[in-house]
Amino acid sequence: MLALSEKSLRVEKVSKTFQTEKGPLSVLKDINLEIGQEQFIAIIGPSGCGKSTLLKIIAGLDNDYEGAVYLGEEKVNSASIEKGFIFQEHRLFPWLTVEQNIAANYSLKSADIRRKVDELLELTHLKGFEKSYPRALSGGMSQRVSIARALLREPQVLLLDEPFGALDAFTRTHMQEAILEIWENKKTTMVLVTHDIDEAVFVANKIVIMGAKPGVIRDVIPNHLPYPRKKASEAFQNFRLKVLKEFERWESFALVEGAGI
Numbered sequence: 001m002l003a004l005s006e007k008s009l010r011v012e013k014v015s016k017t018f019q020t021e022k023g024p025l026s027v028l029k030d031i032n033l034e035i036g037q038e039q040f041i042a043i044i045g046p047s048g049c050g051k052s053t054l055l056k057i058i059a060g061l062d063n064d065y066e067g068a069v070y071l072g073e074e075k076v077n078s079a080s081i082e083k084g085f086i087f088q089e090h091r092l093f094p095w096l097t098v099e100q101n102i103a104a105n106y107s108l109k110s111a112d113i114r115r116k117v118d119e120l121l122e123l124t125h126l127k128g129f130e131k132s133y134p135r136a137l138s139g140g141m142s143q144r145v146s147i148a149r150a151l152l153r154e155p156q157v158l159l160l161d162e163p164f165g166a167l168d169a170f171t172r173t174h175m176q177e178a179i180l181e182i183w184e185n186k187k188t189t190m191v192l193v194t195h196d197i198d199e200a201v202f203v204a205n206k207i208v209i210m211g212a213k214p215g216v217i218r219d220v221i222p223n224h225l226p227y228p229r230k231k232a233s234e235a236f237q238n239f240r241l242k243v244l245k246e247f248e249r250w251e252s253f254a255l256v257e258g259a260g261i
């Protein structure tokens with residue numbers, strides 16, 4: 001794999017308004033965020049607060065907004081291989097095998113691609129399934145194929161939009177461990193959107209709490225729990241409670257704000 005250069009991600013004063021039938025809908029307001037290389041950020045927030053919208057803007061999939069997003073010195077204004085995007089649903093090609101899905105528009109006949117695909121099959125624990133078709137895979141395996149496909153493009157940043165949301169609790173934990181293994185191995189910057197506070201505390205070293213209407217950043221909480229983390233440990237539970245309290249504090253604040261009290 002190519003060595004990654006020093007590049008941090010900067011979101012500067014990003015605001016976004018959708019034009020809807022009912023008029024303009026302000027979804028994001030003055031979002032500022034600095035994500036250092038090799039950081040693992042989790043973004044949590046109530047439904048509809050603009051998490052996915054923010055992730056799409058960071059990815060360069062949406063360019064119709066105010067403010068700016070920088071990757072290193074460069075302004076992000078289009079989707080590029082520097083930013084891999086993982087959606088909640090896996091989006092695999094059903095007519096291609098696992099290895100063909102990972103290679104996608106690259107040829108497996110190239111020795112370099114073959115070597116990289118083999119390395120990723122190993123890393124994502126898909127060895128033995130390279131000739132299988134998506135219909136024969138579980139949800140967790142399919143999502144690992146999507147992640148391997150993104151990693152083949154050697155992204156600087158992996159943007160994950162609720163990637164494990166559709167999985168059962170057991171598979172979810174396995175996937176959280178898998179993504180941490182990938183992070184450790186590839187040193188890719190990770191930005192994960194999740195509804196699950198446990199998940200955020202388990203994987204991230206920085207937790208961003210968003211509020212809704214319009215979407216704003218309420219708080220950024222560093223997570224210094226050492227890896228590997230144990231969900232049943234006292235330290236984990238204490239920190240989880242701290243994040244939960246913070247989240248609920250902002251939620252009740254938002255209710256009061258919304259009620260105009």
Ligand SMILES: Nc1ncnc2c1ncn2[C@@H]1O[C@H](COP(=O)(O)OP(=O)(O)OP(=O)(O)O)[C@@H](O)[C@H]1O
Pocket residue numbers: 018019020025027045046047048049050051052053054
């Ligand atoms: N293309 C669009 N046109 C109009 N409104 C939109 C559009 N896309 C999203 N929205 C609105 O913007 C707001 C934020 O949506 P977004 O999907 O970013 O929220 P979210 O925090 O990711 O939600 P969830 O956690 O439920 O996935 C919502 O009110 C949504 O209805």
